[in-house]
Amino acid sequence: MLLLECNDLSFSYHTHTGEIPVIKSVSFRIQKGEFVSIVGPSGCGKSTLLGLLTGILSPEEGEIKIHYKQEGTQSFYGYMLQQDHLLEWYDIWDNVCLGPKINHCLDTDCKEYLHTLLTRYQLDAFAHKKPSQLSGGMRQRAALIRTLAMKPELLYLDEPFSALDYQNRLNAADDIGKIIQKEGKTAVLVTHDIGEAISLSSRVLVLSRRPSTIIKEFVLPFQNTGLSSLEIRNLPDFSTYFNLIWKELNTT
């Protein structure tokens, strides 16, 4: 089922020194239940593309069409930023409640849903702890629960593991991948880490250097194998796709 469609998106930044074209004629479609990764070289405009998709920025050309929104969805999309940005002056419970509080929908059902998520992802014992008392991986899980609180149809993940060290990064990516799969969410991950993209996604879109456009699309066979992202990394096909995407990125 088609969830979202982007047609010919273009965007430039305007500064006193001139115009910087960042996104040029980007078109793609997202189906419900997919995990799509967008990879590209650093500074190519991946976060800008997410800015356009979330409505924080407005495209100068092109359009974004939402085709499906399930009943009971409080917000069409949820957005996980590059860092967890948990607010240190609130405890974990208040942090995960931020979205519902802002949107005045923190009712009993919502609280129950959040308690379930915290329990399911081993954070219930930390609900009244400050973010600084949690490990990097736990903070990422809390940030994801904050994103899931509004029961979004589509999750945008903007390099959410980039601030973690390598070991925590692998574990957090594995955790987050499992959670998204378990909750049956559609996700768009933006990353420059090819391994992360392959191990988590069903499809990878490769962006060129600035002004970015989609130069290649890879459909991956791993998502429905029931393997974790860590296990996917050990499959022989993993390195085949890694090399193919690597080659694409280096020829742009």
Add this chain to the structure above:
Amino acid sequence: MSQNQLLFLQAEKKRKLLIRISRALVLLGFLIIWELSARCGLIDVFFYSCPTRIARCFLEMTKENQLFMHIGVSLYETILSFFIIMLGSVLVASLLWRFQTLSSVVEPVFVLLNSLPKSALAPLIIVWLGTGIRTIVIAGISVAIFGCIINLYTCFKNTDPEKQKLIRILGGKKRHIFFMVVLPAARETILSNMKVNIGLALVGVMIGEFLAARQGLGYLIIYASQVFKLDWLIMCILILCFIAVCLYSLIQMLERRLGAKA
């Protein structure tokens, strides 16, 4: 608790006690040297007074209830000025943060007013508003408010843009960003400004009382200097020191309480 941890805590406790005793001894030593110098004729008591004369003067004035009235007036004016400085600064800085164009227009005005010597403004305020508490409180406010507004506005402006973005993504408006991110993130800056401003409010109130009061410690200091009652004058200065320390400690207590809650 392990034996080593216990020893460490005991050593820490001992060190803190030693610092307290040393501080008390330094003060006591200063008072003794001052008293002895006066009694031995090394300093002229008419100009420099001595602790016993000041203590006698203090007791005499408290008997007449005059001194506490003056202290009360100065304290009231200082605390009132302080609250207006803090509330006014937070309010103005938040308006400047909310309306960026307005801030671009008025920021140079605040920078100018902040760099102006406030004692130069005091005579003008007296001409405009006459003498009395209102003039003195305005003098107290004028000393600190402009600097505080600039500090708080700079702090609000520099709040992590990613955290602001997070609230916007979650559907928040400017008011949510302000109350959920900008204001809590500025807590340390607000507290450090409170520490500075409680002292500055006292300075401003003294400037006002020097020029436009019939009561208060500033008035008493000016009166004492005019009639050469230097015991009074030095006593008032010591009381001011005591008040400044007490007010600062109150803010520190508040900081610790908030720190424990955070």
